[in-house]
Amino acid sequence: METNILREMTDMGQKILKSYDTLKEIDTVDIASTPKTEVYKEDKLTLYRYNRDTDATYKTPVLIVYALVNTYKMLDLQPDRSYIKNLLNAGMDVYLIDWGYPTASDRFVSMEDYVTGYINNCVDHVRKKHRLEKINILSICQGGTLSVIYASLYPNKVKNLVTHVTPVDFSTNDGLLFRWSRDMDFDKLVEANHGLIPGEFLNQGFDMLKPMMKVQKQQALASSLEDRERLMNFLRMERWISESPDQTGECFRQFMKDLYQKNKLAKNELEIGGKKINLKNLTCPLLNIFATEDHLVPPAATKPLNDLVGSTDKELYSFKGGHIGVFVGSRSQKELAPAVAQWLKKRDN
């Protein structure tokens, strides 16, 4: 046994030295490299239009609304795992909202500002550019929640809505975040952080959902050190996680209190800008995608959307995988984007 320990001491030291050597050689970890052009800017928000080599084959452009938590770059993690590239290859004209990095001066930016301000202004920009009454919205996670609220307020501007792993019904106990949020005082959290919730705080919470994930990651890294491509895949994901923006206090407060704690959206009791949100006003065609092994947004929080909206053309799509795997997994590249592209094409009249 003593021989084994000694052996492991040298092995471990060598692994660490190897990791140092390899990491020192890597200058940049590139993510979100698909070319795009800035077309609109407002406060910290930037609206991008992705560059196309050929004309789009879809009449209706699509606007991607990502969550406020983490950045959109996971959708374009690397050239061979890029949901955005897949949509472009399918022939779509793709726009994307980059929410940017809120600072202390943004502490009062509310859910109303995001929905009736930023999202609405971006939608109007794209509508004006393409001279269309309505456009498609493709939304992810919390971005989907905001988009659902938007589509209920402005049904005349949304042609088709695609939601991915979007929480709508927060009454479930299936996810730990849903469970834990009930015992937290979000007013205290917002005030004590001066209206800006740190991205690291949210990441710590996410890490606790899978307690041994960090340990398992380090084991995975040890076996990736010899393979530069595998290592780069690992590093790209780590980079995306490390770039989490802070959350504006007022939006965070209302999202957590009214949705997570009081489930107002599902009960049609949510108020945005003095207006009550009635999900029955959402009447556009809806494709609602959920991930079967999603530990962040369990299926029980996503699936009910189809019963709550007023749409007659609606579909529930089950993807076998986790919250992130839906976009970056290898199966996703062949399955998800083509399914979404096909669904939108049928409704592109």
Next chain:
Amino acid sequence: MKKANPFIDSIVETQTNFVNNWMDSAKKMQSAFSNGNVAHEGQNIYKEWLDKQMSILTSMKDSSASLLNNGDTNPQEFFKNWFNQQAAYSKQMTDFNQSIYNSYSNFGKPAQDYMNNFGQMNNSYTNVYNGWMNTLNTAYDTMSKNMNGTFNKDIFTNFVQGNQMYAKMQEFFAPMADAMQKGKFSMDAFKNHFTAESYSNLTKQMFGNLYNGGSIKEVYDNGMKQIHNFFTSQNGLSKEYFAQVQTMAKEFPTMLNGNATTLKDFYGQINNVFGKTFEPLLKLSTPGKEKESIEATIALMDKMAEYSIKQAELQLFLQNTTQKSIEKVAQQYSEKFSNPAALTQTPPNVQEMYNEWVKTNEEVFSELFATEEFSKVKGEALNLSMDVKKHFEKQFEQMFESYPVVFKSEVEELQKTIYDLKKQVKELQTKVSISSVETSVDEEKGKNRKK
């Protein structure tokens, strides 16, 4: 393992030589025990080992001297750390050799004794192992300063910490694996071998961000100083009472690492001191900014005590689960390898047990996190920590009131005004834009009518 980097090559080669030297000496020591010559040969073996260590170190220093001018690394600081650590490491080697003697003289006794004796030997191995890792970690910390970019540095740091976790697990699984291999494992012996402190240390490794005792103690110490200064300036108003508080302050480390019951008792004592002792004294002291500041400090320390109790409750949940997880793995393997027939199967090695532990940990901690009790305590701890933060910052602002600095609370008022103004401007811009569109449409209609 040769690298492109000669500096790294040098370190790898030296490490390997250290380990080979140690193995060589350990074998000679074992042989001396078996032959009953340890009293005669022990000293010579140790001297020989030490001389070889020194020559390895000297050789590394000499071979690396030419690398000092290599712009690629900054080895000077690295070597300073390295040599200091080697001195500490050498001391641990002497302790280790002594413990080998102790454990071998007790060899052959029942499982409980075996575990105890093995534990002593294993502690020495673990100390050496950890000493080795500390050497490397200190060196790597220096080396990482030369790494490009914060992101790469973070990845490297996380990787080193991940390996430290594995090293920590050696302490738990190594005696178990060895006992199984020799058919001497017993679950009771295993359970008795580990203390609450060992589980606490392991839990800290996994959930470090929930262990912030150091920073709390700092705030507490500063608060105590402030209180002392205040009451001293109030003509020694509280000399006799302050002595009592100082005695209690020595208990503070226990407060941070103790169980919830101990903490609650301690909190009760503090409450008596602050609430019932200092409060009447405060009524006698001169009103003013200083008094307000002290009142704020006492309120802060009150909140901190409450928070520490809650934090200890949370840590207890985690610690108990850590223990549960390790015992579950031990039980699993114990059932598999406790009967003599099982000795024909290949017993597990530490890596296997570690992997099993990781899997089991995920299960038991996920189970814990889903309980209402944990959620409640976690929520309460977070809420209290926000109270402490708010109190602390308020006090901070009061302290620096007379200085020409702008506080966050003042800036927030300004930010609200700016936000409201921006919103009004945007609304007006939208109205103007709609209005000018309507005007153009009307003008167009007007032109068409004229035609």
